[in-house]
Amino acid sequence: MAAGVFTGRRARRAALTASAGLGLGFILLPLLLVMWLAFFRQEIPSFPPQGYTLRWFAAVPANRSFASGFLLSVQVSVVATFIGVALAVPASLALVRGRLPLKPVMNTLLMLPLVVPGVVLGAAIYVGELETELATEWPVLGSVTGLIAAHTLIVIPWAVRLVTASLSTLNPVVEEAAKNLGATPWVTFRRVTLPAIRPGLVAGALFGFVTSFGNLEASLFLVGPGQTTLPIAILQYLAWKIDPTVAAVSLLQIVVIAVAMLITDRFVKLSQVV
Amino acid sequence: MTRAARKAGAAGLIAPATLVVALGLLLPLGLLFRYSLNRFVPGEFMVDALTVENYIRFFTDPFYTTVLWRTVRIAAIVTVICLVMGFPLAYVLARTQSRFKNLLLMAVVLPLFVGNAVRAAGWMVAFGSRGVLNASLMGLGVISTPIDIMFTETAVIIGITAVNLPFMVLSLQSVIEGIDRSVEEAAFNLGAPPRLMLWRVLLPLAMPGVLAGGILTFILGMNAYATPVLIGGPRFQTMGPLVYGQFIEQNNWPFGATVAFVLMAATLVLTSLSNILVHRRLHR
Numbered sequence: 001m002a003a004g005v006f007t008g009r010r011a012r013r014a015a016l017t018a019s020a021g022l023g024l025g026f027i028l029l030p031l032l033l034v035m036w037l038a039f040f041r042q043e044i045p046s047f048p049p050q051g052y053t054l055r056w057f058a059a060v061p062a063n064r065s066f067a068s069g070f071l072l073s074v075q076v077s078v079v080a081t082f083i084g085v086a087l088a089v090p091a092s093l094a095l096v097r098g099r100l101p102l103k104p105v106m107n108t109l110l111m112l113p114l115v116v117p118g119v120v121l122g123a124a125i126y127v128g129e130l131e132t133e134l135a136t137e138w139p140v141l142g143s144v145t146g147l148i149a150a151h152t153l154i155v156i157p158w159a160v161r162l163v164t165a166s167l168s169t170l171n172p173v174v175e176e177a178a179k180n181l182g183a184t185p186w187v188t189f190r191r192v193t194l195p196a197i198r199p200g201l202v203a204g205a206l207f208g209f210v211t212s213f214g215n216l217e218a219s220l221f222l223v224g225p226g227q228t229t230l231p232i233a234i235l236q237y238l239a240w241k242i243d244p245t246v247a248a249v250s251l252l253q254i255v256v257i258a259v260a261m262l263i264t265d266r267f268v269k270l271s272q273v274v
Numbered sequence: 275m276t277r278a279a280r281k282a283g284a285a286g287l288i289a290p291a292t293l294v295v296a297l298g299l300l301l302p303l304g305l306l307f308r309y310s311l312n313r314f315v316p317g318e319f320m321v322d323a324l325t326v327e328n329y330i331r332f333f334t335d336p337f338y339t340t341v342l343w344r345t346v347r348i349a350a351i352v353t354v355i356c357l358v359m360g361f362p363l364a365y366v367l368a369r370t371q372s373r374f375k376n377l378l379l380m381a382v383v384l385p386l387f388v389g390n391a392v393r394a395a396g397w398m399v400a401f402g403s404r405g406v407l408n409a410s411l412m413g414l415g416v417i418s419t420p421i422d423i424m425f426t427e428t429a430v431i432i433g434i435t436a437v438n439l440p441f442m443v444l445s446l447q448s449v450i451e452g453i454d455r456s457v458e459e460a461a462f463n464l465g466a467p468p469r470l471m472l473w474r475v476l477l478p479l480a481m482p483g484v485l486a487g488g489i490l491t492f493i494l495g496m497n498a499y500a501t502p503v504l505i506g507g508p509r510f511q512t513m514g515p516l517v518y519g520q521f522i523e524q525n526n527w528p529f530g531a532t533v534a535f536v537l538m539a540a541t542l543v544l545t546s547l548s549n550i551l552v553h554r555r556l557h558r
Contacts, residue, residue: 023363030396047409091291098284117497119517120534128302214389235391250392
């Protein structure tokens with residue numbers, strides 16, 4: 001009897017672990033298949049592979065749309081992350097420490113770019129930049145500046161979310177002590193607050209960067225003729241065909257993002273972020 | 275510092291970011307809605323008007339209502355599959371004492387940041403006529419000719435499910451972590467079989483997570499873009515690609531704006547309805 005209960009329990013545990021593994025496998029399977037394809041010797045993705053090679057990786061930099069897409073993506077995401085974080089840090093300070101009317105409304109507004117669907121976000125920013133261009137004759141639509149502006153909007157909610165989370169764990173008594181000892185607000189911020197919220201800041205910047213780097217829908221509306229970001233280049237290539245070259249590009253992207261996540265994990269535990 | 279000065283200081287700190295979002299997104303959303311009331315005249319692009327004829331056209335043309343219905347159906351099916359597949363994984367992640375917990379969590383989170391196009395590519399590798407799935411099934415002798423999965427609704431549902439599953443798992447996991455383990459043990463000690471414990475104890479307590487994860491998954495399913503475009507193929511229409519097609523390819527801004535607002539409104543109405551229904555059942 002006791003042995004029966006015991007095996008029943010073990011069987012249930014095994015079933016639970018197996019179904020959890022099934023879920024995890026389902027999440028990871030497409031990534032693993034793409035990474036596998038990157039090493040195929042033949043160009044057509046037919047199975048089983050006829051052999052393995054690294055030559056597709058060598059071909060990646062020679063592909064103009066991937067190379068220029070990667071450069072544009074890095075450029076746009078880096079600049080947008082800097083601007084977005086620079087806007088988000090003071091806003092987070094005001095949200096957590098300030099006495100403001102309509103705080104929830106402001107918070108909702110700052111989260112808006114995360115809530116609005118990707119295609120609607122793209123269409124709205126397209127219209128906004130179009131009207132700006134019509135009003136000022138400044139050709140912002142289709143320019144890199146216009147793209148950076150849109151990506152700044154994408155970075156802001158992530159940065160605000162992570163910096164406010166970090167700030168709310170910091171006891172305000174510490175900052176008040178600095179002020180009582182004669183520190184100006186700026187010195188208090190530089191010497192006390194900033195070092196304390198550094199993990200949240202780094203995580204916010206990295207999450208903002210990664211989301212901006214991977215953004216497809218909004219960028220699709222805003223790139224100029226002949227311009228592509230890396231996700232757009234991958235989409236357009238895949239709409240045409242799938243082969244080891246695009247798989248190699250994808251693998252490189254996965255590696256970059258995995259490294260960014262590992263760095264983030266050193267600063268803040270992922271479980272507290274997502 | 276006086277209270278007034280503090281207030282002014284805080285307002286000054288938050289002003290730049292809020293202004294950027296208000297001018298960069300909120301105002302354009304208003305403009306987009308205004309566009310949806312304009313008229314599209316072929317050859318002349320957009321003509322100023324104040325009409326709801328775009329909305330009437332959307333809801334009277336069977337092509338567009340079919341696209342809306344297909345999108346809602348796919349999002350709903352994906353949400354249910356995500357819930358069933360995500361719960362065990364979320365439970366194990368929440369309860370595990372393993373030192374690899376963070377690594378497991380990263381395995382769930384990482385795919386979120388690897389664009390949807392790349393993940394769709396993975397399924398393209400699997401579903402092709404000589405892809406992994408057909409090759410293995412034929413190798414096992416289950417089928418003799420390759421089955422066409424690529425460019426079907428099933429393939430799109432599988433693709434979007436894999437994309438949305440991490441969101442469901444994370445929403446459930448954070449709630450399950452907050453449920454005291456002793457509650458489960460109490461149910462077992464009182465003689466409840468595992469199934470009863472799950473239905474009567476764990477699931478009701480995890481309901482906020484189920485609701486949050488379900489709503490998030492549904493919204494993302496409604497708005498999917500890369501997955502239906504790549505796995506569904508050029509003839510497979512859902513709302514996301516339809517917005518882009520009308521806006522950029524057809525240059526029909528009024529109708530593109532209309533589709534965008536129908537998509538947002540449908541998502542909002544359906545998620546609020548399910549929210550109300552679940553709350554009513556919980557607080558009966």
